[in-house]
Amino acid sequence: MMRLAILGLCSCLLAWPAGATPPRLTTSDDRMMAATQTHLYVLRDVVDNLGSYYSALQDQHLVEINIETGEATRFWVLRRISVNGLPENDFLNPGVVIERDGDVHDMMALLQELGAQPITPGPWALRDLSLVDGALVKEDKTVLTPFGIRAAGRAQLAILREAYPPIETEEEFMRGERIDFYDLYAEGDWICELMPEGQTFFRPEEERITAAKLRCEDDVGGWWSFHVLISDNDET
Numbered sequence: 026m027m028r029l030a031i032l033g034l035c036s037c038l039l040a041w042p043a044g045a046t047p048p049r050l051t052t053s054d055d056r057m058m059a060a061t062q063t064h065l066y067v068l069r070d071v072v073d074n075l076g077s078y079y080s081a082l083q084d085q086h087l088v089e090i091n092i093e094t095g096e097a098t099r100f101w102v103l104r105r106i107s108v109n110g111l112p113e114n115d116f117l118n119p120g121v122v123i124e125r126d127g128d129v130h131d132m133m134a135l136l137q138e139l140g141a142q143p144i145t146p147g148p149w150a151l152r153d154l155s156l157v158d159g160a161l162v163k164e165d166k167t168v169l170t171p172f173g174i175r176a177a178g179r180a181q182l183a184i185l186r187e188a189y190p191p192i193e194t195e196e197e198f199m200r201g202e203r204i205d206f207y208d209l210y211a212e213g214d215w216i217c218e219l220m221p222e223g224q225t226f227f228r229p230e231e232e233r234i235t236a237a238k239l240r241c242e243d244d245v246g247g248w249w250s251f252h253v254l255i256s257d258n259d260e261t
Contacts, residue, residue, distance in 0.1 A: 046076060046077075047076060047078060049074060050073075050247035051073050051247055052071070052247060053248075054069070054070045054240075055068070055088070055251055056069075057144055057146045057222065058087070058143065058144070059141035059142055059143045060092070060142060060144050061140055062092075063092060064089050064091055064092060064139075065089075065090040065226075065236060065252065065254075066139070066141050067087075067088050067252065068086075068087060068088075068103075069085065070083065071084045071086070071185065078110075079109065079110040080107070080109055080110065082107055082125075083104075083105075083106050083107075084105045084106075085103040085104040085105075086102055086103060086185070087100065087101045087103055087130070087132050087136075088184065090181055090254075092228075092236075092254060095253065096180040096181070097180065097181045097182075099184075101132075102127060102129050102130065103129055103132050105124070105127050105129065106123060106124055107123045107125055108120045108121070108122055109121045109123070144224055146222040146224045146238070147222070148221035150237070151221065154237055159174070159215075159217070160173075161173075161237070161239075163255065168255050171214075171215070174217060174239065178239070178241065178249070181251040181252070182249060182251060215241040215243075216241060217242075218240050219237060220237075220240050222237075223235060223238065232257065233257045234255065234257075235254070235256075236254050239253060
């Protein structure tokens with residue numbers, strides 16, 4: 026069962042005793058926004074809870090994904106904020122937002138410049154897909170093994186690795202306590218869920234590609250989402 030998470034403030038109020046300090050963790054969530062004939066554009070929210078119930082850093086990016094390869098190729102920073110949910114000892118959600126320094130871009134202006142068509146994902150594109158023993162299955166055919174899902178996630182998430190290094194490299198965090206979702210060969214299993222957000226793309230020569238959103242988590246509470254791209258021509 027996937028644990029509930031709330032962006033912006035730490036989602037661990039039920040997972041740790043009151044008064045305890047929650048583990049520092051990062052979440053990353055992708056939402057499909059638009060597409061061209063060659064690329065998918067997703068809005069990526071990255072939240073660092075700073076090891077606190079009441080404070081967080083939240084950055085938003087527009088990320089470009091190659092529909093043919095499933096790899097993220099470029100990104101643009103849209104917004105960088107800090108959130109304080111406990112100003113003057115009053116708990117607030119949403120909290121008080123402060124814009125952080127750094128160059129940012131206008132998402133709508135970027136999509137207009139790229140000539141990208143807005144898209145609205147839905148569950149209808151996913152009617153033949155399911156997760157079985159950690160693998161992605163279409164009807165009775167395995168289209169992505171558990172390792173293949175990991176590889177697909179890394180191809181899209183790793184583009185921000187330098188901006189958001191794995192937090193287990195920090196002195197107060199032991200590597201064994203969490204899974205590095207940028208690391209294809211990190212120890213531990215990904216626990217994934219197929220989300221009801223899909224989109225079908227029609228390519229030249231009648232090729233059909235389905236974009237399906239997966240949300241995966243580790244056993245500490247961090248989670249991340251990305252889109253696997255499945256062609257009708259894919260074979261196990």
